[in-house]
Amino acid sequence: MSLDVGVLSIQGDVQENILSAKAAIDELGIDGKVRSVKTPEDISQLDGLIIPGGESTTIGQLSLVNGSLKVLKEKIENGMPVLGICAGMIILSNTASDRIVGKTDQPLLNILDIKLERNSFGRQKESFEADVSLDSINIPKFNGVFIRAPSVSDVGSDVEILAKFNDRVVAVKKGNVIGTAFHPELTKDISLHKYFINLVKSFKN
């Protein structure tokens, strides 16, 4: 069994995620590859997908236009594990508004019943790092890198809260779907990518 893991490379932080996911696969001793994916054809073959941070309006719009959004939704609803990071978590949500510019009509996947406040902690220059705890998935301390990060203002009853920072929800999970407001690929600790790869492995089995 060989895992086929993709990083959506429509726009955003692709390379660091490929490296972190590869490192996770190696450290776990799992047979698998990680590649950047863009088209509906690429996506349809995957066992797991990372939707990276970037600009959620651009990622959403371009993946709507090239047909990826539809395939993504089908695959995720059929059980493919997905890790949505920052803009990636926004894409997975069903409602997003921007703290600075207000309501945005952007294409979303409507997979996670969460309401997102985009740019919840301010603009690029207000980026920061802070330790967060994801106790329920056995990651008690993780260095969270927050870059124009969203926070989750409403969480549906079927969505598990994985982490909070300053009373704001910054990581969630529902079955095969994980969303983080911070960037796990920008820190040396690959435990979140390892958790995700294990999830991909268990869904493939």
Ligand SMILES: NC(=O)CC[C@H](N)C(=O)O
């Ligand atoms: N680092 C990020 O992914 C930032 C997300 C960006 N603020 C957005 O709303 O799309």
